[in-house]
Amino acid sequence: MLATAREVLRQRPSPAGLSPATGAGANHLSALNALRVAGASAPEDPAALVTVLESAAVGTRTKALRALAEAPGDAATEELVRATGCDALAVQAEAAYALTAGHRTADHRDLLAALVARWPEEPEEDMPWAARLVREHLAAAQE
Numbered sequence: 001m002l003a004t005a006r007e008v009l010r011q012r013p014s015p016a017g018l019s020p021a022t023g024a025g026a027n028h029l030s031a032l033n034a035l036r037v038a039g040a041s042a043p044e045d046p047a048a049l050v051t052v053l054e055s056a057a058v059g060t061r062t063k064a065l066r067a068l069a070e071a072p073g074d075a076a077t078e079e080l081v082r083a084t085g086c087d088a089l090a091v092q093a094e095a096a097y098a099l100t101a102g103h104r105t106a107d108h109r110d111l112l113a114a115l116v117a118r119w120p121e122e123p124e125e126d127m128p129w130a131a132r133l134v135r136e137h138l139a140a141a142q143e
Contacts (some may be wrong), residue, residue: 005034062094069098093131100137
């Protein structure tokens, strides 16, 4: 199943007509969910997930980042750092949240602090939950 999910991520997004409820890219969403549910990430997964990150709408990109957060190695971390430069706050926050896990926090504390400083102040109705968690993580680390 995981091999199939990885192969689907390498394909073009499916047209919206194939899944009216989900819209374009339903095949990628299904594959991303399969990877996340299985909790499996292999060293080759970042390359497949990058394709999704470069071509998808915001909701699909955040799901790809969640899957990428579980992927081991420097390639996954590099893509997470790159995703923090996205214009969409939800994508920035999801990538930043993934960088708060394990050793990634220490390596990217300055980047995370700079992002948090640029984000709108809370309480903001449109503030992604991941942004709140990044703020909390950084505040706890400073204590």
